[in-house]
Amino acid sequence: xxxxxxxxxxxxxxxxLVDVYHAKEWDITATARRPAEAIMxxxxxxxxxxxxxxxxxxxxxxLPPKLDLAILNAGAGKVAAPADHSAEDVAQMIAxxxxxxxxxxxxxxxxxxxxxxxxxxxxxxxxxxxxFSVYAATKAALSGAARSLALEWEGLVKVLMLHPGPxxxxxxxxxxxxxxxxRRFFTPPAKVAASLADAIDRGKNRRLxxxxxxxxxxxxxxx
Ligand SMILES: NC(=O)c1ccc[n+]([C@@H]2O[C@H](COP(=O)([O-])OP(=O)(O)OC[C@H]3O[C@@H](n4cnc5c(N)ncnc54)[C@H](OP(=O)(O)O)[C@@H]3O)[C@@H](O)[C@H]2O)c1
Numbered sequence: 001x002x003x004x005x006x007x008x009x010x011x012x013x014x015x016x017l018v019d020v021y022h023a024k025e026w027d028i029t030a031t032a033r034r035p036a037e038a039i040m041x042x043x044x045x046x047x048x049x050x051x052x053x054x055x056x057x058x059x060x061x062x063l064p065p066k067l068d069l070a071i072l073n074a075g076a077g078k079v080a081a082p083a084d085h086s087a088e089d090v091a092q093m094i095a096x097x098x099x100x101x102x103x104x105x106x107x108x109x110x111x112x113x114x115x116x117x118x119x120x121x122x123x124x125x126x127x128x129x130x131x132f133s134v135y136a137a138t139k140a141a142l143s144g145a146a147r148s149l150a151l152e153w154e155g156l157v158k159v160l161m162l163h164p165g166p167x168x169x170x171x172x173x174x175x176x177x178x179x180x181x182x183r184r185f186f187t188p189p190a191k192v193a194a195s196l197a198d199a200i201d202r203g204k205n206r207r208l209x210x211x212x213x214x215x216x217x218x219x220x221x222x223x
Contacts, residue, residue, distance in 0.1 A: 008074030012169030016193035077135035097138035
């Protein structure tokens with residue numbers, strides 16, 4: 001059976017990705033910070049609790065020697081005007097959204113030969129959104145690194161950069177986004193996870209942008 005690592009798998013898109021790959025009968029190792037008791041036994045796979053900003057040694061020890069897929073999905077944002085982002089906010093977002101996936105990608109490289117590494121970015125990396133400057137910067141930096149890694153590892157590890165659009169997870173509450181009307185058009189995480197898995201199957205970089213979000217919003221209205 002193929003084996004996938006999924007980070008940020010306790011909630012939102014990552015949790016939905018676990019369900020997608022479980023339905024495909026893959027072996028999965030999932031990771032996030034919250035303790036195992038908080039998500040087991042519902043999570044149908046192995047789980048390693050870990051704060052990815054503090055290093056990934058304890059995760060690497062528990063992974064099999066060969067992985068077919070790693071989806072580096074853990075991430076977080078903070079909605080704030082530039083002047084309201086403290087130095088600590090900036091450092092934390094860079095640590096989780098940029099530094100952690102890049103260091104983990106390097107550490108996973110030997111196990112992933114012949115497999116796929118998928119970074120989860122955001123449409124915010126290319127579009128412009130008020131009050132998302134630091135988050136957008138962290139995802140744009142990751143995107144730049146992914147383009148470079150895709151060339152460096154060509155023929156060895158397939159590197160994909162996938163950009164979800166607005167998704168109805170709890171990320172926005174945690175980030176401090178208010179109860180804006182646009183939220184009702186956010187795509188359900190299960191649909192986003194299915195689209196991400198489809199892009200991974202096809203080996204294609206993908207941006208799930210406005211047209212994608214609008215299509216699902218319309219589907220929702222006519223259900
Ligand atoms: N929701 C959107 O609209 C949207 C749009 C575009 C891109 N994205 C991206 O998609 C990815 C998933 O977002 P989501 O909406 O599913 O967010 P979410 O529901 O908040 O889930 C984030 C996941 O990351 C984990 N995590 C957070 N901090 C961590 C840390 N320090 N170490 C390890 N794990 C950590 C969380 O688990 P614990 O709390 O248990 O650690 C959780 O499993 C992120 O990279 C996000 O930037 C989201």
